[in-house]
Structures are given as C-alpha cells and as structure tokens.
Amino acid sequence: MLLAIDCGNTNTVFSIWDGSKFLCTMRTSTHHARTADAYFTWFSTLLKHYDLKPDITDVIISSTVPRVVFNLRVFADRFFGCRPMVVGKPDCRLPQTPRVDEGTIVGPDRLVNAAGAFDRHGGDLIVVDFGTATTFDVVAKDGAYIGGMIAPGVNLSLEALHMAAAALPHVDIAKPQKVVGTNTVQCMQGGVFWGYVGLVKECCARIKAERDRPMMVIGTGGLAPLFAETETLFDAIEDDLTMHGLTVISAFNKENG
Secondary structure (H helix, E strand, O other): OOOEEEEEOOEEEEEEEEEEEEEEEEEEOOOHHHHHHHHHHHHHHHHHHHOOOOOOOEEEEOOOOOHHHHHHHHHHHHHHOOEEEEEOOOOOOOOOOOOOOOOOOOOOOHHHHHHHHHHHHHOEEEEEEEEOEEEEEOOOOOOOOOEEEEEEEHHHHHHHHHOOOOOOOOOOOOOOOOOOOOOOHHHHHHHHHHHHHHHHHHHHHHHHHHOOOOEEEEEOOOOOOHOOOOOOOEEEOOHHHHHHEEEEEHHHHHHHO
16 A cells, blocks of 8 residues: 655645545644654554554655655555655656646656646646645646746735734635725735635746636635636635645656555
8 A cells, every 4th residue: 555645834634545546634734853763653553543554665755845745655664564655756756747847856746746637637727726825836738847936825815814913803714795995904805815716826827828728727725616606716626736746746656656
C-alpha cells in the first residue's frame, strides 16, 4: 500500500491508497519541529481509530515546507522500512517535464495537481487551488505544467485586513447574504468573497485568451465548493486532487523505475 503525504504551509495530509481507493485521510497542523516519533504516535493512534492495519510498502511526499521533509523521511524509513519519493527531487520523475524558465523551482503541490488533473481530465486545463495562496496552474495538452499565477489566499487576505487595520475584526470567510454589507463583518466578507469571485473569473479569462483555445477549469482546495455555490467558476471540483496526483506520480515511477 502507498502512504501519500501532502505537507502544505498550514496543514499536512496523510492518505493511505490500496491501489484502487483511499482507505482513509488524516490531517494535522504543519510543524517543522515535529519529530518522526511524534508523527508515528499520531499516525498509529488514528489508525486504531479507523480500525486499520495497512501494510504500507511505499511512501511519497509533496512538501511546500522544506524543513519538514527530513523528519518525514526518517518517519518513512524507521517505521515502514522504505525510502520515500519526494516530489521535486531528481529521483522522483514526473509524467511530463515542466516547461518553465530555466532555473525556476515550481512548488511540488502545483506539479502534483497538474499530474492529477491531467490523469482525470486530459490536457488544456486551468487548476485553481484555494490554499494558503490561491494558485492558477496551467496544464498543456500533453499534461506538462507550463506556468500560472499566484495570488494571496482567501484566509490570508482576511488575516491581513485584521492585522493591518486595528478597527477591523478577525472574521471567517463565508458567502454573504447580500452584496452591500451593513456592518463591518458583512463588509469584510463581501469584499473578500466577491473580490475572489472576480479574481478567479478574470485570471481564468485572461489565461484562456492568451492560450487562445478552450480550457477546462478545475477547482480544488477546501474553499472551492464555497465559491462554486454562487457562480459557475469551475467545470469540475476535485477535493482529493493533490492526493490523486501523488498516486499518479508514484505509479509512474514504479512503472518506469
């Protein structure tokens, strides 16, 4: 079985893949000082909760936080006896080589999303990922990652408003009942929600115009369904896109090792 680990700036996700489906998905906060033993204690406790005794033989890691990779490597080696693949490292091959400027380091999460989206939907895609940052990733007809855009994340924008303006409270993102807010919270939520609807529309429209071809828009990340409630922003929503991409990359390396 495969253990897929996606380490983002805020959360780290562990999913167990049996070759045909995910048996479970577990989340923890990302902390660069968490040791291999601490990962195993947390992981094994949740396995008992799910009543699972998986035979994990392979591990693949995607991490946007380089400092956590060492302890995750130790975790895989010590407790599963395997050397994990790490997306972005030379020994972890991608189905298609990214076509970006020489010397550019592409975030592993973006490469993984591209692989997962292409496997499910083919090429000519825009993948919109609502994470700590909101990213727009362009996938060519042959499945190669060819660039994109990075904007501040939704929650990051709300937190920045709260931190930079003493009179503004901390609020959570939500779909506003009306466009014109009549209190501070409604004004902040409306500005961010409708602002990001406009951001997604405009960025995708400009990408399509520059590429001059029909393109499918895939939404992913925890907030994608919220934004899809009001506007037709996406052709499809994939809540497990990153994890699926990790299984695709793992299978490709095993087949072409």
